[in-house]
Amino acid sequence: MxxxxxxxxxxxxxxxxxxxxxxxxxxxxxxxxxxxxxxxxxxxxxxxxxxxxxxxxxxxxxxxxxxxxxxxxxxxxxxxxxxxxxxxxxxxxxxxxxxxxxxxxxxxxxxxxxxxxxPPGLTLLESMRLGTAGFTAAQCVWHLERNNITPDKGPVLVTGASGGVGTVAIVLLRAIGYKIIAVTGKPSEHAFLTGIGAHTVMSRKELLKDADKLLLPTRWHGVVDTVGGAFLAAAIKGTAFDGVVTCCGNASSSELALSVYPFILRGVHLIGVYSANCPMERRVRIWEKLAGEWKIDRLDTxxxxxxxxxxxxxxxxxxxxxxxxxxxxxxxxxxxxx
Missing domain, CATH: 3.90.180.10 (Medium-chain alcohol dehydrogenases, catalytic domain)
Structure with missing residues (x-):
């Protein structure tokens, strides 16, 4: 050099x-x-x-x-x-x-x-438009698919929807055919979230309504949670029978105050998603999917x-x-x- x-x-x-x-x-x-x-x-x-x-x-x-x-x-x-x-x-x-x-x-x-x-089909720039946030979002969707949470089952809830993981999750889920309920604490971002693919936008206040109850009415079959804490707990309580909740962040809190009822009465599955030390075989597979069948054409948005x-x-x-x-x-x- x-x-x-x-x-x-x-x-x-x-x-x-x-x-x-x-x-x-x-x-x-x-x-x-x-x-x-x-x-x-x-x-x-x-x-x-x-x-x-x-x-x-x-x-x-x-x-x-x-x-x-x-x-x-x-x-x-x-x-x-x-x-x-x-x-x-x-x-x-x-x-x-x-x-x-x-x-x-x-x-x-x-x-x-x-x-x-x-991988072929992905440029260096596109790979960083995704980055760790996109890779994490894709892992969440991968876990939903592996556990039979298909688009026909019902909507998927995405918390922290305007953040890096949340936005990629919404665009990817929409491209695959899911309906998305986006949760945000920023009222100014509602139009942005519907514009990138959310079908419904929910405020954090609405998600936490009656959150002190042991269970909430079922409203979604899958969850991509990026914030943790009370929002993750409420998301779990509102998940339908045999639903899947993926958890990948703690921006709100690392604590989880919850009873076992969503798990033993509804069979809800809680899956932790980690990216830093993800096994290389899965890492390569996810990037190949993002370059191929999961290629997102709207990353610039x-x-x-x-x-x-x-x-x-x-x-x-x-x-x-x-x-x-x-x-x-x-x-x-x-x-x-x-």
């Missing part, structure tokens, strides 16, 4: 013990050891990234640090025989962006075992493309609960130096 310098967003601990952020010029030699060096073309912003960039020690233990749990780009060098220079790859999860320099830098170096080959310099604004909005849809970060892949 002719130039070993690259741009990255770095979170660092200032003299007053606060976490500050700035764009820096880094040296590729400073990257951690790994099998594969990748020129990142695109990344995406997830809630975990905003936490890492803010000094959350439960996410990132040491600073200075470059967040970004998602990256899509081109292999530059590799000591892993499975990967060759020029291969287009996706890297999401594992320890990327948490304790290993992540996708908010123009280069990453990671183990070859973390990589997924970009739920995502926006920003520069690394604009990321600060997006992170502040996300932490303030004002984020919407997916934020994709352009790392300037067209400027590759061979």
């Amino acid at each position: 002719n130039d070993k310098r690259y741009r990255a967003l770095v979170a660092y601990e200032a003299a007053d013990n606060t976490i500050q952020r700035r764009i820096e010029q880094k040296d590729i030699d400073s990257l951690p050891a790994g099998d594969v060096l990748i020129r990142v073309h695109y990344s995406s912003l997830n809630y975990k990234d905003a936490l890492s960039a803010s000094g959350n020690r439960g996410v990132t233990k040491q600073y200075p640090h470059t967040p970004g749990i998602d990256a899509a780009g081109i292999v530059v060098t590799s000591t892993d025989p499975a990967w060759q220079k020029g291969d287009p790859v996706i890297c999401t999860g594992y320890d990327l962006g948490m304790n290993i320099a992540g996708g908010f830098g123009q280069y990453i170096r990671v183990p070859g075992s973390w990589l997924v080959r970009l 739920i995502s926006r493309l920003v520069s690394l310099d604009h990321l600060e604004v997006e992170m502040k909005a996300m932490l303030a609960g004002k984020g919407k849809g997916r934020c994709v970060v352009d790392l300037g892949g067209a400027e590759d130096v061979s």
